[in-house]
Amino acid sequence: MSTIGIGQxxxxxxxxxxxxxxxxxxxxxxxxxxxxxxxxxxxxxxxAFTAVIQVGAIAAVLxxxxxxxxxxxxxxxxxxxxxxQRTGHDYRFTWWVIYATVPIVVVGLAxxxxxxxxxxxxxxxxxxxxxxxGVMWAADRRGRHRRGEADTTFKDAMLVGCSQxxxxxxxxxxxxxxxxxxxxxxxxxxxxxxxxxFFLGLPALTGAGLYELKDAVGGGxxxxxxxxxxxxxxxxAYASIAWLLRFVARHTFNAFVVYRIVIGALVFxxxxxxxxxx
Numbered sequence: 308m309s310t311i312g313i314g315q316x317x318x319x320x321x322x323x324x325x326x327x328x329x330x331x332x333x334x335x336x337x338x339x340x341x342x343x344x345x346x347x348x349x350x351x352x353x354x355a356f357t358a359v360i361q362v363g364a365i366a367a368v369l370x371x372x373x374x375x376x377x378x379x380x381x382x383x384x385x386x387x388x389x390x391x392q393r394t395g396h397d398y399r400f401t402w403w404v405i406y407a408t409v410p411i412v413v414v415g416l417a418x419x420x421x422x423x424x425x426x427x428x429x430x431x432x433x434x435x436x437x438x439x440x441g442v443m444w445a446a447d448r449r450g451r452h453r454r455g456e457a458d459t460t461f462k463d464a465m466l467v468g469c470s471q472x473x474x475x476x477x478x479x480x481x482x483x484x485x486x487x488x489x490x491x492x493x494x495x496x497x498x499x500x501x502x503x504x505f506f507l508g509l510p511a512l513t514g515a516g517l518y519e520l521k522d523a524v525g526g527g528x529x530x531x532x533x534x535x536x537x538x539x540x541x542x543x544a545y546a547s548i549a550w551l552l553r554f555v556a557r558h559t560f561n562a563f564v565v566y567r568i569v570i571g572a573l574v575f576x577x578x579x580x581x582x583x584x585x
Contacts, residue, residue, distance in 0.1 A: 458499075
């Protein structure tokens with residue numbers, strides 16, 4: 308019998324699609340949803356399933372930012388073939404994304420037992436949601452929002468890329484929240500910080516999904532739940548991306564900060580009452 312049923316896959320696909328790129332922690336929300344549906348959050352097949360359905364959300368980024376991605380890849384290819392083409396920002400930016408992905412890959416492989424074991428606890432998720440909220444609030448207030456996407460540098464990309472490790476080790480911190488907060492502290496504006504978070508997430512999340520595919524299927528998750536969960540996450544994530552970019556152009560991150568604190572406190576209460584199993 309599959310570890311995850313069709314109905315559960317749909318629910319998890321919706322949760323993944325809504326939360327993957329919002330700074331509220333998709334991993335944290337998935338673990339909360341799994342706990343409420345009595346799905347073991349530390350089961351290797353379940354952990355792998357959540358990584359695989361992220362590919363649906365990543366596909367939504369590829370479609371939504373198709374023109375930007377084609378521009379980057381084209382500039383990168385031209386630069387590889389012609390030294391004179393290597394001074395353009397798009398060529399360099401593509402390399403920066405590749406370099407900035409290396410730290411999270413190294414840490415992810417080295418710390419895999421911890422990530423799938425003790426750090427998968429809902430206690431960690433709840434604490435990380437609240438701590439991450441403080442970081443996001445401070446970053447939004449301290450950042451001067453004076454630099455756009457064209458002003459990003461190699462240093463920006465590496466620092467923002469490395470910040471993804473926080474979310475990897477502490478589910479609930481939020482990859483989007485960590486990367487956006489770091490970008491804001493580097494004085495990028497909210498739209499530039501959000502777009503940079505999207506682009507830096509592409510290789511890391513895609514690689515994680517493909518790497519975990521064998522564990523999801525081999526661990527007892529059927530092909531049907533995997534396909535359905537991935538498709539649902541794609542559709543919902545596409546709508547979520549469009550909404551988020553419009554939202555950050557006109558608003559602060561305060562709404563996300565408050566939401567994260569409320570959810571974190573609620574999870575602590577449910578754990579303490581024995582409603583949720585950590």
